[in-house]
Amino acid sequence: MNAASMPSADAADAVDAALALKYDVPSPRYTSYPTVPYWSDTPDEARWLERLGAALRHATPGTGLGLYVHIPFCRSLCTYCGCNTRVTRTPSVVAPYVDAVLEEFRMYRERIGIARPLIGELHLGGGTPTFLDCSQLERLVGGLLSDTVVAAGAELSVEVDPRVTTQPQLQLLSRHGFRRISLGVQDFDPRVQHIVNRVQSEAQVREVTEQSRAAGFQSVNYDLIYGLPLQTLTSIERTMEAVCRLRPDRVALYGYAHVPWMRPGQRRFGEQDLPAGAERRALYERSRALLAGAGYRELGIDHFALPGDGLWQAAASGSLHRNFMGYGSVRSEPLLGLGVSAIGDAGDAFAQNEKDLLVYQQRIARGELPIQRGHVLDAEDLVLRGHILNLMTRLETDWSSPLRYTPSLAGIGDRLAALQQDALLELGPHSCRVTSKGRAFLRNICMAFDARMARQKPDRPLFSRSS
Numbered sequence: 001m002n003a004a005s006m007p008s009a010d011a012a013d014a015v016d017a018a019l020a021l022k023y024d025v026p027s028p029r030y031t032s033y034p035t036v037p038y039w040s041d042t043p044d045e046a047r048w049l050e051r052l053g054a055a056l057r058h059a060t061p062g063t064g065l066g067l068y069v070h071i072p073f074c075r076s077l078c079t080y081c082g083c084n085t086r087v088t089r090t091p092s093v094v095a096p097y098v099d100a101v102l103e104e105f106r107m108y109r110e111r112i113g114i115a116r117p118l119i120g121e122l123h124l125g126g127g128t129p130t131f132l133d134c135s136q137l138e139r140l141v142g143g144l145l146s147d148t149v150v151a152a153g154a155e156l157s158v159e160v161d162p163r164v165t166t167q168p169q170l171q172l173l174s175r176h177g178f179r180r181i182s183l184g185v186q187d188f189d190p191r192v193q194h195i196v197n198r199v200q201s202e203a204q205v206r207e208v209t210e211q212s213r214a215a216g217f218q219s220v221n222y223d224l225i226y227g228l229p230l231q232t233l234t235s236i237e238r239t240m241e242a243v244c245r246l247r248p249d250r251v252a253l254y255g256y257a258h259v260p261w262m263r264p265g266q267r268r269f270g271e272q273d274l275p276a277g278a279e280r281r282a283l284y285e286r287s288r289a290l291l292a293g294a295g296y297r298e299l300g301i302d303h304f305a306l307p308g309d310g311l312w313q314a315a316a317s318g319s320l321h322r323n324f325m326g327y328g329s330v331r332s333e334p335l336l337g338l339g340v341s342a343i344g345d346a347g348d349a350f351a352q353n354e355k356d357l358l359v360y361q362q363r364i365a366r367g368e369l370p371i372q373r374g375h376v377l378d379a380e381d382l383v384l385r386g387h388i389l390n391l392m393t394r395l396e397t398d399w400s401s402p403l404r405y406t407p408s409l410a411g412i413g414d415r416l417a418a419l420q421q422d423a424l425l426e427l428g429p430h431s432c433r434v435t436s437k438g439r440a441f442l443r444n445i446c447m448a449f450d451a452r453m454a455r456q457k458p459d460r461p462l463f464s465r466s467s
Contacts, residue, residue: 020281027443033385038452039375051346059333064120064151066332070339073131084341121332174216182221189235227256229273244294320393398431408451415448
């Protein structure tokens with residue numbers, strides 16, 4: 001799909017309240033298929049190494065290995081957060097962890113037999129990567145990039161907390177080739193910030209934004225959340241007005257997932273504090289309209305970019321990619337996850353590391369790859385993964401070729417019929433295309449292709465709601 005044929009995202013595409021209510025059901029975000037709750041065939045170390053090695057051998061020339069490194073440390077608990085974090089103010093926890101991550105990478109290189117891997121992507125996520133001071137960051141990043149070759153056009157990116165990020169840290173990362181940065185903003189309203197324990201001013205965010213650009217970062221993203229406790233239409237309008245003043249290159253606008261049975265920190269507030277139903281959907285729609293009015297284009301789900309940004313250019317050229325890190329303009333083959341809870345993707349297999357920090361470090365010390373769970377995709381999985389990825393990144397897919405067909409697609413027309421009747425997609429004999437109106441229901445459309453979920457309905461809450 002090129003820029004001319006891509007559905008536009010403007011205020012005129014506002015979602016009908018009745019449709020929003022109809023399709024407001026728990027649904028995956030589809031950063032993988034199968035989604036993590038439906039993984040069933042965890043590879044052992046030998047099998048995982050074999051799949052990674054095969055992916056490297058068959059990778060598109062010049063793409064390079066992707067690295068995701070999870071930094072779990074945070075100085076305080078943000079009560080909305082669903083990430084794997086370790087809240088601490090003790091700097092001494094960092095050195096052993098950095099050593100473990102570097103040792104994990106060394107073990108992979110040795111056991112796969114890649115002396116100087118080509119790196120196509122490196123992303124530091126968290127947690128708070130800028131919890132690490134400059135010497136710790138240098139040890140980590142310098143160690144990861146030593147004896148590697150960074151591919152032409154490689155994308156190096158980092159997630160930061162504006163409250164703990166300094167200019168020397170940004171300059172250090174820039175010297176190593178980092179050009180994309182994501183600031184955790186979430187919301188600018190003081191009442192909302194207080195209840196989620198994430199207090200930061202517009203001035204703080206502006207300062208880190210300007211320092212990032214001065215240091216050489218070419219793309220600045222803001223992570224925002226709608227559906228937070230105490231958010232109102234008026235408060236989110238003010239947040240979006242501030243965002244438009246600061247003018248990041250990209251915006252990720254995620255729906256808050258309230259899962260206090262999994263994240264005890266969310267018990268600081270209750271259901272009565274949360275916008276729900278049509279009120280929650282209105283927060284997204286108003287934000288979407290304000291971003292569109294400021295020149296941002298909607299991409300996939302929950303992501304917006306200015307036309308000059310690489311993410312929009314990838315979407316316009318049909319090369320947009322999606323994985324566990326979200327949307328990206330670079331497709332790395334394969335993706336190796338390093339650190340506690342990190343997930344790797346070999347194309348036909350997934351593996352996730354131990355989620356407990358101590359257990360992770362103990363297994364590394366014993367010379368073990370710290371795989372806790374994973375999944376080896378079967379033939380059906382591979383076909384359906386391709387369709388869901390097409391929908392998420394290109395807003396269309398087709399199953400006319402035998403290579404793109406699997407028996408679970410026999411009833412796909414029936415499963416998509418209601419979505420077609422509601423003008424959310426255009427359905428052909430062996431294809432479908434998401435309409436501009438349907439973009440807001442992309443997760444629902446992908447669910448029609450999710451054979452594993454259809455066969456095994458969850459008996460407990462697993463996913464956030466789609467609206």
